[in-house]
Amino acid sequence: MTKFLPFINSDRTIVRWMTIVFSVVLGAAIWEAVGWSFNQSIMAPLFGNGDDHPGTLPKLYNYLFDDEEYVLSLIQSIQLFTTGFVLALLSAIPFGIVMARLAMLRVALESYILGLYVTPMIALIPFILSILGFDFWPKVLVVFLFAFFPILYNTLEGARSVKPELLEVARSFRSSEWGIWKDILIPYTLPYALTGIRQASGRALVGMVAAEFFLSTSGLGEELITASRNFDMAGVLATILVITGLGISFMRIAGAFEQRYAKWRGLDR
Amino acid sequence: MSEIASEGNETRIEISGVGKRYGNLQVFKDVNLTFNEREIVTIVGPSGCGKTTLLRCIDGLLPVSEGTIAIDGQTITEPREGVSMVFQHFGLFPWKTVRHNVGYGLKLAGAPKTEIDEKVPYYTKLVGLEGFEDSYPYQLSGGMQQRCGLARALAMEPSVLLMDEPFAAVDAQTREILQFELLNIWSMRPMTMIFVTHSIEEAVLMGDRVVVLRGRPSSVFEIIDVNLPAPRDRSTLSHPRFSELREHVWGTLMDEARAAEFELN
Ligand SMILES: Nc1ncnc2c1ncn2[C@@H]1O[C@H](COP(=O)(O)OP(=O)(O)O)[C@@H](O)[C@H]1O
Ligand SMILES: [Mg+2]
Numbered sequence: 198m199t200k201f202l203p204f205i206n207s208d209r210t211i212v213r214w215m216t217i218v219f220s221v222v223l224g225a226a227i228w229e230a231v232g233w234s235f236n237q238s239i240m241a242p243l244f245g246n247g248d249d250h251p252g253t254l255p256k257l258y259n260y261l262f263d264d265e266e267y268v269l270s271l272i273q274s275i276q277l278f279t280t281g282f283v284l285a286l287l288s289a290i291p292f293g294i295v296m297a298r299l300a301m302l303r304v305a306l307e308s309y310i311l312g313l314y315v316t317p318m319i320a321l322i323p324f325i326l327s328i329l330g331f332d333f334w335p336k337v338l339v340v341f342l343f344a345f346f347p348i349l350y351n352t353l354e355g356a357r358s359v360k361p362e363l364l365e366v367a368r369s370f371r372s373s374e375w376g377i378w379k380d381i382l383i384p385y386t387l388p389y390a391l392t393g394i395r396q397a398s399g400r401a402l403v404g405m406v407a408a409e410f411f412l413s414t415s416g417l418g419e420e421l422i423t424a425s426r427n428f429d430m431a432g433v434l435a436t437i438l439v440i441t442g443l444g445i446s447f448m449r450i451a452g453a454f455e456q457r458y459a460k461w462r463g464l465d466r
Numbered sequence: 467m468s469e470i471a472s473e474g475n476e477t478r479i480e481i482s483g484v485g486k487r488y489g490n491l492q493v494f495k496d497v498n499l500t501f502n503e504r505e506i507v508t509i510v511g512p513s514g515c516g517k518t519t520l521l522r523c524i525d526g527l528l529p530v531s532e533g534t535i536a537i538d539g540q541t542i543t544e545p546r547e548g549v550s551m552v553f554q555h556f557g558l559f560p561w562k563t564v565r566h567n568v569g570y571g572l573k574l575a576g577a578p579k580t581e582i583d584e585k586v587p588y589y590t591k592l593v594g595l596e597g598f599e600d601s602y603p604y605q606l607s608g609g610m611q612q613r614c615g616l617a618r619a620l621a622m623e624p625s626v627l628l629m630d631e632p633f634a635a636v637d638a639q640t641r642e643i644l645q646f647e648l649l650n651i652w653s654m655r656p657m658t659m660i661f662v663t664h665s666i667e668e669a670v671l672m673g674d675r676v677v678v679l680r681g682r683p684s685s686v687f688e689i690i691d692v693n694l695p696a697p698r699d700r701s702t703l704s705h706p707r708f709s710e711l712r713e714h715v716w717g718t719l720m721d722e723a724r725a726a727e728f729e730l731n
Contacts (some may be wrong), residue, residue, distance in 0.1 A: 366557035369525055370571040370622075371545050380570070384561040461561035461602050 238428035245431065257435040267420060271439065274416035277333070278405045278443070281340025285397065289348035290390050294382050297356025310353065314346040318404060322411050331413035339412070343404030344397040348390060355389025356382060388459035395455060398447035406440060475502045478626065478658045479524065483533035485683075486519055492683040493519050495532070499677060499686060503625070504656035506649075510669035511679030512719060517662040518554070520679075521628050524660065525551050537626060547575075550619035554631040556611045558603040558618075564590065565599040568617045575622070589617040592651060609640035620651070626658045634664070642700075645672060649698050666719065670711045671698060678715060680722050688718060 204212070225243050232242020237250055245252025260267040296303040322339060329335035359382060367377050409418020417436055424432030477500045485495035493516035501507055511517055522528040524535055526545040535542045537549065550571070558567050569586045577585075590599060593613040603611050612632055619627060633641040645668065652659060663669050669676045673692050680687035692711060694702055702708055 362553065362555050362557050363559065365522075365527060366553065366559075368527055369545050369551045370574050371547070372574050376574055380559065380562075384559070461604065 237430060239430065241431035241434055251429075251431040253431050253434040253438065256429075256431040257438055260432075260435055260439070270416045270420050274405055274409065274418070275443070277336055277408065277416060278340060278401060278447075281337045281404065282344050282398070282401050284337070285341045285344035285348055285401070286394060289345050289393070290352050290386075293349050293352025293390070294356050294378070294386055296353055297359060297382060297386070298378075303353065303357070307353075310346065310349060314350040316346075318342045318346075318400075319407055322407060326412055336408035336412050336415070339408035340401050340404040343407075344401040347397040347400055348393040351393025351396065352386055352390040355386040359385050384458075384461075388455060391451060391455040391458060395448055395451040398451050399444060402440065402444045402447065475504050477501070478503045478538060479660075480536045481524070481533070482536075484520075484523065484530050484535060485532035486516065486523060486528070487531040494679065494684045496685050497533070499689075501626075501658050501660060503658060505674045506652060506659045506661060506672055507675045507677060508661045508663060508669040508673030509677045509679060510663055510666060510715065510719075511684060512723065513664055515679045515682075515684040517664070517679065518630055521551065521630050521660065521662055524626075525549055525628055548622075548624050549626040549628065550622045550624035551628040552612070552615050552619045552630065552632045554634055556603070556608075556615045556635075558611055558614055560603050563600050563602055564595055564606070564614050567603070567614050568595075568621055570618055571622045585621050585623075589621045592620065593617040594647070607636075607640070609636040609644060612636060612644065616648070623655075624657060626660070629659065629661045631663055632661075633668070641668075646699060648672070653697065666712055666715045667703075670694075670708060670715065671702060676711070676715065678718055680718065682726075690715070 228243045230242075232240050232245065232252075233250055241253050241256075242250055243253050245255065247255060261271075296306065318339070321342060325335050325338055329338065363381050363385070364377065367381055372380065405416075406418050406421070409416045410422065414422055417440060421433060421436045424430075424436060479499075479501040481497055481499040484497045486493045497520065499507075509517055509520070519528065523530050524537075524542065526542045526549070529543070537546060540546075559570065562570070565586055568590050569582050572582050572585060587596075587599075590596060593616050595610060595613050595617060598606065598610065603614065606614065612635070616632065633644050636644065649672065661669075661672050663672075670692060676690040676692060677686055678688040678690070679685070690711060694705060694707055694711075
């Protein structure tokens with residue numbers, strides 16, 4: 198056994214790739230087997246036979262390349278996500294930094310922010326529904342709320358830990374208030390904000406689907422519901438794959454920014 | 467001070483009757499000191515005696531509790547042009563490269579781009595950081611980081627340079643190199659340099675005068691004219707007067723350390 202450990206734990210690229218391929222093949226095989234052993238209205242296999250066991254991947258292909266309505270739904274969902282997310286980002290980051298500079302505002306609001314950060318926003322959906330109705334904007338509000346607090350919370354966390362020594366350097370070199378923001382608060386807080394953004398992208402995705410479920414159905418949420426009403430499990434699973442894909446893409450984008458703007462962290466932290 | 471040294475070397479900074487309190491803690495009291503236009507004054511004293519606090523007061527970062535500090539006849543109330551500080555903690559911006567750290571003060575002062583493009587490389591080279599312009603601080607050793615902090619302060623071409631234990635956080639060999647380089651840089655463009663340290667040897671080696679802080683609250687216990695031959699270099703360390711002065715200051719501070727220990731017991 199100990200003889201194989203160095204091999205298993207080796208970080209050689211070839212070993213890593215073989216492991217990944219093996220894991221994917223195994224996962225696909227299990228899915229396929231489970232799919233075939235159930236009725237098509239309960240579970241769909243990955244590849245299927247296009248007959249009594251329709252496959253998820255063929256359905257996915259069909260959705261994306263052969264179904265204009267579906268693509269419109271996808272675009273609708275992305276629009277909803279992006280609008281809510283960008284609004285959250287544009288408000289949470291400046292707000293977080295302002296609170297770092299105005300300590301009393303932070304003290305006053307901190308417990309609310311922490312509370313709302315841990316509140317499952319999904320619980321607010323009935324209120325939003327009954328107060329604001331079914332339009333596009335109430336849905337945006339849902340996405341916004343899911344994304345806002347993780348970003349705010351992390352930005353605040355960063356802003357609070359700005360090193361006082363650096364603020365002293367700025368004062369010694371006679372910096373203006375704007376200079377302090379530009380040279381210290383914003384660059385220092387940015388990596389924290391980006392961590393928040395990465396977190397928020399996952400949450401906002403939940404918000405997006407929830408809004409499309411519970412407010413007037415639309416977008417991918419509607420596709421999901423329709424497919425499930427028709428016992429079209431291949432359709433349900435294909436849409437889940439699309440949502441997963443979106444989630445991974447958003448995380449990747451946020452992660453790339455985080456890498457780019459946190460470069461200076463190097464050994465500093 | 468010898469007559470020759472004081473000739474044409476007017477007082478630049480005047481500290482009169484200065485005391486500083488943080489709430490109930492009186493850090494120092496009744497400090498009276500003058501600093502001339504071109505001299506290096508080292509301030510030595512045990513940790514916690516208020517050396518950093520005094521420098522911050524001179525830099526205008528902190529208000530004094532009693533007395534006044536005046537530079538060129540003007541009472542200090544806030545950070546002032548012509549005064550630069552080198553920090554014990556380096557105080558570099560980790561997200562800025564060496565180039566932008568060195569140019570930080572110039573940029574804030576609104577210097578034109580041509581001036582920045584001329585001075586930044588000059589001072590980067592002067593402190594021996596040539597070739598590291600695009601490095602981030604975390605990629606540099608402690609000694610190189612402080613070179614960068616020094617270049618940032620020098621680039622302002624200050625008439626007063628405040629140094630707060632600048633070499634305390636670098637290793638012994640590097641410290642020695644930096645000490646002599648700093649003396650060399652100073653002799654190329656002499657100014658008022660106030661150099662704070664808790665190292666007795668460093669104080670004697672670097673200073674034209676050594677100010678010894680002592681007591682709780684502390685105050686100026688002694689001001690020593692060093693009078694070691696210039697230029698100061700490694701051979702200064704074996705000069706009889708150097709060891710004499712070192713032992714003298716050591717005795718002064720040890721007395722206090724011993725007294726403090728008895729007080730504790
Ligand atoms: N901002 C502050 N608030 C309260 N006490 C302080 C503050 N800064 C320093 N002190 C205290 O003042 C004393 C002198 O500190 P400092 O000037 O840093 O000494 P030194 O630089 O000689 O080591 C210490 O006892 C320190 O704890
Ligand atoms: Mg200190």
